[in-house]
Structures are given as C-alpha cells and as structure tokens.
Amino acid sequence: MSSLIKGMAYVRLTAPDLGRMQAWLEDFGMVPVERTETRLYMRGIGDSPFLHVTELGEPGVASFAYELADPDLLHAAARLPGAQGIDTLDAPGGGKRVRLRDPNGLWIELVTGRERADPLPERPLTRSGEAESRVVGPARVRRIAHTAYMAQNLSEVIDWFHTTLGVIPSDDLVLDEDDLLGRFARVDLGDELVDHHVIFMLRGRRTGMHHVSFEVEGVDDIFFGYDHMLLQGADHVRGIGRHALGSQIFNYWMSPYEQMHEHWISQERLNADSKFNRVRIGEGMSYDTGERPPRRFVEQATPLSVEVNA
Template sequence: MDRLITHLRHVDLAVPDFDTQLAFYRDLWKLSPETTDTGIAFLAAEGSPEQYQVRLRADADKRVDLIAFGAGTPGDVDALAEKLGRDGVTLVSTPDKLATPGGGYGFRFFDLEGRTIEVSADVATRAHRRVEEGESVPVKLSHVVINSPQPEALVAWYDRHLDFRLSDTLFSPHMGEMMWFLRCNPQHHSLAIARCPHVSLHHASFELRGIDEYMRGTGRLLRAGVEKVWGPGRHLAGNNTFSYFLDPQGNTVEYTTELECLDEDTWHPSLYDFTNPEVSDQWGTANPMSEFVAKKSFNDPDRGVFVAPPV
C-alpha cells in the first residue's frame, strides 16, 4: 500500500476562554502541559511519543485550528505536497521546518471544506512512559471525528487525496448513511466523518490503558460534574468503548479503549443500522442514542473554515 500518511498526531483547538479550557484538559482530562506560553498550550498524553496531542490557543473565535497527521519521511511529505498541488488542493504552506515543539518537516493545506490539515515527518519523540494499571490518564489521542454537510464528497476527497480507506459506515432507515469510519493504518479509524448541517468538530477521542482505567476516568469526570453526553458503552463499529463528555467550550471529547485493529488485506466494510441498539452500544449500559446525543455533538459551526490559523 503506497499510503503516505501513517498516523494521527494532534488536534489543535482555538477557544475564547483559554484558562478554563486549559484547566479542564490538565486537571480533569489528565493531559500533561508540555509547553505553555501566553495564550497557547501544548498538551501531551503520558503514554504517547508524540510531543503533544492537543494544542489550545486563545482566540476570540471558537474553531478547530488544525488536525495533524504523521508521514514516514521528509520525502513522503514532499511527495504528498507535490501530489496535492498537482490535484489543485490549496496549500496553506509549503514543506519546511516546523517551529512547533519537536520541530520536524511538514506543510499545511485545506481539505475540501476548508479545515487546515498538517502533515509532518521527523518530529522528535517525547520521553513517554508505560501507563500503569489503575492509572486513568490518556495513553494517546485515538481518533478525531468531524462534522460535514456534504459527507459523501468529503469521504471521497480523503480517499482520493490522502488514501484514507473506509472501514465501516453507520446508517438509519429514515436518515440514510450518517457516519463513515476512515483509516490511515490498521486501526479501525483515525478519522471519521459525520453528517451534520455545518462544518464543525464532532469529537476527539483519547485511548486509555484498558477497561478498568477507562471506567475510572469516566467516573472521575462524572464525580466532577462534567456534562456526559453518551456512555459508558461499547460500539459495534470499531468494537471500542465510549464515554462522551463536553469540555467547557462545548466540544465533545471521548474516553475510549480497545479500538479494533484490522487486517487491511482482508477487511470488508460493513453497513450498520444504528437504530439497532446493539450497534450503538453492545453492552446496553449507555443512555439510548437519541436526538439529544446527536445534537450535542453537532457543536457550533467552525469559525476557522478556509482561514489558516495564525500559529
């Protein structure tokens, strides 16, 4: 497979209330602030070699600054930039040394709907550690799900330009196809696309060590009074656990574990009817999938469409 993108690196969010957001991700969500400066913070997951997995930036507008992916080599970065340029994709920047923590070599471009995407290689790894039994801290950023008013076209765009492959699709008999799970490696999904009236972040998901740690983390957030959207439960597509919460700015964030790894040579995508309760939650422990749950994850329309972040 000649895929140039290897994995998900980080998701970068801009928020009006920076201090409250930083306190949430540090004190409750349990990410580690690696580098903080006035109005910007780089937050790492304890078990991940990535320099950071969430970047927070103070801004008057709530927006997704960018979603970042890794590539194998600087040559792969150049090859992808050349391919995208040839295909008429708008490059925000050309391949060059990165000034963010860990450095590296990368570039940025707009996807079909104007999200800023970064692809990089040769980023220095962070001193990370094995998360121990009972520690309810994120091991890594698992996946990012984005909302789209034209999801079929967006799925085709990520397939054509970035070689993301479809793992599974969710549908309902009265609404049609609603969510597409896309992979850039054997993990069931690093990116997913949900149907929504507007462009926005659906959720960012963080992997915990195992079921016990995932439940402890879920319980910590419940005890702290963080608004739970959906969970705890276990999805059928991806076979992963889920507990969805709202951060202080109304973004949905998820604790998960045990996301399925696929044999890409033999995998065939399934079409799952999510009105079947066992598709949404195999365990039957989560609150039912409802209009409330769906609307909470619609989020506010993204204010950063076709506007590259200043940093």
C-alpha cells in the same frame, strides 16, 4: 493504494481562556508541555511530544494533524492541490509539516520528523506491600486516536479524504441502501494492523468537529476517569458504553467551550484486507451498549476556526 498517513498526530482547537482549558484537560487526563500567552500544548503518557493544542481565540476547531506514513512523503504532500509548501513546525519536538485545506476550509496538517518524547512511567499493575486495589484521580491518556467530522457535503468530504490522504473504508452507516449517513475510514498500511478508523465522517445539518478521541492507558481508566470528571463537575455527554463498530469502550465529555472529547479504548484491529461493511442503522447497531444517544450528542458540531493560521 497505501495511505499517505499512518495515524493522527494532534488536534488544534481554539478557546478564549487557556488556563481554564488547561485545568479541564488535566482533569481529562493530559499533562501540560508548554504554554505561552496564545498557545497551550498538552501531552499524554506516550512518546508524542504533544497531542492537543489550544490556540487563543473564539471556541472552535482549527485543524486535524496527521503523521505522514514515511518522512520521504513530505515532498509528495507539498505537491498536493492547495498545499501551502513545507514549513518548520514551531512546537515542542519540532519537525516539518505541510498544510492544506479540505473542501470546507478545515486546515489539515501533515507532519513528520518530530522528536519523540520520553514516555511517562506506566501505572504499576502488581500490588506492592503498601498498595490497594483502588485508583483515584484522572484517567491517563496514552495517545490521540481519531476524530469525527460532521459535514453537510458528506460525499465531497469522503472523496477528498480518500483521494488526498489515501484512507480506506471500514464501515458505512446507512439508513437504507442508497442513503449514506456516515463512513468510518482507516489508514492503509498493508498487512500492518491499525485502528478501526482514523476518521468518522457523518452527515449533519452543520459542519464541524463532532468529537476528538483519545486512547487511555487501560479500560480501568474509562471508569475511574468517569468518577474523577464527575467530582470535578465536568459536563458529561454520553457513556460509559461500547460501540458495536470498532468494539470500542467509550465515554464522552464536553469541554468548557463545547468541544467534545472521548475517552476510548479498543482491541479490534484491521489491515488492508479486512472486510468493508454497509451497516443499516437499527438492526446493525443492536450490539451498541449504553443509553440511547441524546440529541445533544447526535447534533454536536464544533465550528471550524478557519481564520487560524498557526
């Protein structure tokens, strides 16, 4: 089957201080769009009207939002079990959405019809008469790429995302043949090339968001973004490195409210016919580069803000 969705739209987090969150996200590489007393919208350099929302509240994750693969699928989405019906998205760019909860109570937003924003100018790659081969300042975030979701009920979560959203498996991580640790799942758009995964679902002792990932403008952004974040005293978790699965260059940072964000870029693409692999931890990860993942990274899970009804 083809996927109900074509990719991520935005992530919705919660935090007790929107000003502090805005400052951190600007250092991370985003641009403010709109801020009220209770809500902050941030964008990247691409044409999405926003890709990050922070609601005022206790630290947590409120929802994962996905773009429907076709506007005509909105009414089909509204017929999904537990769907809350179609409503108007009260946010920059407008649009329509359907909301429903996954097996753990995490809100999933399925959106379409958002008015696109004008992309921001790209960084010049040709040196002018006055320029130098140096760049300082934040990385430039282009778009939201994926989330990683830790769950105690991994099999139930995997079944729900496959059945409800129509994602398909790219790679499984296993400890042995019958011991599944995690699944990378991508969207199915037929012959169209897509990212290695739109969600990574992994088993853990807690349930919550492991991280949210944002593609940057170019690989250089990973490196000068790293320097900028360190100069600002940001909380670095892991990187710079390269994941074996997905061929991704990564760097992970923790927000002031224990919500892990990733700078990410990858050139590997898959389509519906790409091979599915089961990869044993250890030998199968021999091409992962960078330092050994710290315990903090492995056990990270931002709690669900299930009370948010945005």
